[in-house]
Structures are given as structure tokens and as C-alpha cells.
Amino acid sequence: MDRLCCFNGSEIGGHQSSCTSGKGRSNQGQITFGYSLVKGKADHPMEDYHVAKFVNMEEHELGLFAIFDGHLGDAVPAYLQKNLFHNILNEEEFWVDPGRSIPKAYEKTDKEILSQKSDIARGGSTAVTAILINGRRLWIANLGDSRAVLSNGGQALQMTVDHEPNTDRETIEGKGGFVSKMPGDVPRVNGQLAVSRAFGDKSLKSHLRSDPYVQDKTIDLSTDLLILASDGLWKVLSNEEAVNIARKIKDPQKAAKQLATEALKRDSKDDISCIVVRFR
Template structure:
């Protein structure tokens, strides 16, 4: 059930109050993400890997945000993995908002088909969210370079079964070393989280360091595919102390009283207490999979996993009460609308951070891979 702060029953924000227009536009195969140009704006881009590709964008002031509240669902047991199904292609929407911050330190990367069937039996798409701190330098470097580093590691595994944990671990280490190698001024005190998803027709691979998060909606259940790396997490605290570091409670638990996450790319002044080593999870895709959400903590500090999944699910299934003249993509919402709605809900609930969100649909019509 949806509770609104406006008089409308729409689950999306009233168009007259938020001055939002979703404009269908012709897209190009290599459409990139546009930079946010207004301090309090949100920019949305929608892409589809199907025969046609739609693109839309929105900019709207924080002052026009209306809260969209969904009731929290009860915890659900993770459903058993059913019979494996094959999928090809996906659509996605992404949002990157400066929010109420003066500086934009987040970065988002989407590379469709970054690994093709020329190397493997499957093709893969790459999605990444990077939340910088101390500046945007490392997050931007990750956006530009990390997918290429992962691709190079995968090309080195051509003809062999891919050890995803090894590939991702080495790729994150390579990225960290590249940041250190460039040695730009103040780079040692700048860092970034990283949560990336490599999506194929049969697998979803998640690698993360820091507190940006990935979740999947499967059979109606919100399932976390990453664990936040916080200094007070028992295993992380032990690792830090074993390395000779300490965690001090100063406006939250922080390594040496400074950094509120225990893993990141960059932050070389806090080595070896801070490590770029990612947690890696490989998940087989099933016919119950609905969508992925990757986002920075500007979203997750405001919304629970269940709440975020409810918002996206209702939007994608068209359960938002929109009038016919407001419809996009026929009776269904789009991944871009869902990502925008997540960001706006977080801002309406008081987020003061940058917010970056990627929503990847997983339940599009599929076809079997040709061997």
C-alpha cells in the first residue's frame, strides 16, 4: 500500500508539483550518462539492450520533492534456487544526484556487452556504482578504468572456467595500484567505495568494497548480494586490529578515528588497515529474478532493502495509478522511473548525501543461448 504526502493517489510524484517530464527520445548505441549540471538536480538515463533503445532524462529541484512512503514488508526467507533458466539482455535505468551536497563525489558506470561471445559462450554487461570521499578523483578513475581492467583479466582467462573471485580480487587490486601509481596531489587521502555487477544470461557476479550495496529481488524477496564493510563489523575489526590499527568511535566507528568504512579503493594513507579486497558473490540467474539494485549509501541510509524493492517492484509492474497520458512504456514503469523514484524517496526522507542508483531489470523475455 502506498501512502502519499500529496493529494494524488499516484505512487509517482505529482507532475505538477515536481515539474517532471519524461521525454521519449531516440537513442544511440553508445549513449553515455550525462553529467548533473544543477546542484540540486537528478538526471536519469534509460537504456535497453533490446532492438530499440529509449532514453529519458529529468531534472527537478529538491524543493519539489514529495515523499513516497511504502510500508515495510516483513522479513522473508530466501526462496530456494529453482531450475536454472537462460536470459539474454536487460534494460536498466540510472540516477546520479548531487542531493544537498556542494560537491558530487559519486560516479556511475554502465558498459553493455563489455565482454562478448567472441571470448566466452556468454556476453556480459557491467554496472558499477562508486561513492567517493575526500574528493571525486578516485570514483571517477574507477568509472573510467575498472571495467576495462576486469575485461583484461577475463580475456586472460579465455578458454578456461572463470574464477570470478580471483578475477575480481585482482581487478580491484589493479585499480587500487593504478590510483597509487598516478600519485596525483592529495590522491593518498582520497578514496572510493565500489560495488559492481557483471550480468550474463546465466550468472550475476557481484564484487564490492565499502558500503555501497547490491541487492536482488527474487520471487518477491529482497536478497542482499553484498555486505557493508564497516570498521565495527566483528570480522573487519579483528582484521584491522591484527594489522596494528584501531577503530575509534568518533561520530560513528572510524579507522584511526578518520574513515567510516573498512575497505575502499584509494585511501593509501590508511594502508594496510583499509584494503581494496572485495567480497565476491556469484549467483545463478533464475526465472524468479526480477531486478537488481546497486546504490551508494545515500540511498541505503534512508531505505531498507525491502522498502527499496517494494518501490521498484510497484513501479515496474505499473502499480502506480498513473493516468493514461502519463504512461511510459505502455502500462509498465521503466527502470529509469524506478531509479528516479528511489532517489527522490531517499531525498524526501532526509538524505543529505550524494545518491547514485542503478536498477537492472532481469525478467525481460528471454531466449536460449546458442551453443
């Protein structure tokens, strides 16, 4: 995901490695995951961050997975990596009503970013998050164009909405902004940002939204796997293509690597970040 703008200066937080991968499993070992992050061809440091882990909390096992795709530096995705799940899980209503508490935590986190005394908020980030509760209940949320796709019996089910400027054009224009498209380019908010919802982006925030799209799903025996990825993957692979590639590879880390490799073969220029969660 990109934004047409340049600036000079430093960002808080360390840069991700240009190529990172790993794997893990639930405590019971029945659910496995793997991830792969590859720096794109653009002339800037890696701006994608991720979370992929299982934790125990209040006698529940939680799988926490996320891709944060930054623009104008890595400060905002680095902040999200450290704070977003903490804010979600500390919402009083989380265990009673995740569908209400997740949006509240997203909005709270965005306000924290915008209120920083440093210039962290001049940059921004999309986000796609997944919380798996006890291996049975899956909660997905997203801002921007990073995407979550579930394989249900081999059928690709998109669990997120791509927040492109045309999607929220009425809201953007109602707030005094505009959506423009140069020849050969994509629609952009005020001629700059290629998504209509994001964390940060202080200069555009009056025209952007930070409330996420949220969807939940019960995991059953027909659920094969979950793919979370930045738009560096989805620009060149369809949901069905990604699912077909991942389902053929038992090791989720190898599956994530193969998805990233395929995106590179198809000449994706953006950073490519992918998490594959295999349920059975």
C-alpha cells in the same frame, strides 16, 4: 559514505552533474536498466560516479553496472569509472574463473591508484560492481558500504557485505590502526573513515583492505530486478523497502528516480546514486 577530513586543492577528472538519469536495454531488449544520481546536501561537489551499459565481448553480451561513492573529492571514483571494468575484463582468467579474477583486478586497480604521481590517492572511493554474462550469470563485488540487492520472487536478497569498521576491527587493529566512535557518530578507522575497505585513501591504506566481497547468482524466471546504490540510499531505506518500491514501477529509470526521491524525502544528506536492472 563520508570521511572526516578536509583539504584544499584540485582533483583530476570532471565532476558529475548534480542530477543525472538515463536508461538502456540489452541487445535482445529483454533486460532493461535505468539510473538516477542526485547530489546530496553536503557542501562539496558531487562525488558519485556510475557505469551502466551493455557491451559485446568475445561473442558474449555483458551487462556492466557500478556505483562508485567517493570521499575527499571525485578523483578516485572518476578513475574507477574509466579503468575498473577494463582491468576486470582483461584478466586472463576472467572467462574461466570470474570469482578469482575480479578480486585480482580490484587489487590491481587499487595499486594503480596508489602509484599515481599525482595526489589522486589522498581521496578514496567505495565500489559496488555487477557483471551480467549473457543475461544468465551475475557476478557482484563490493568494497565499502555501497550495496547490491536482488529481488527474487519479490524477496530482497542482499548480494554484498557492508564493510563497516567494526566488521574488520581485528584486521585494522592487527595492522596498528584503531576504530573509534564519537557520541552521535559512527565507528571510523583512525577516527576518520566510516568504512573498512575502499580504493585509495593512501594515508590510511596500511590499516584498510581492498579485497572485495564477491558473490554470484544464476538469473532465472524468479529473478525480478537488481538494485545497486550508494549508502545515501541505504542509510534511509531498508532492502525490502527499496525492492517494494522498484517492483511497482515497470520503467527502471522511473524506478531509480523514485528510489532517489524517497531517500530525499527521508532526509538523506549524502549523495544518492541508484541503478535498477529489470530482468523481466
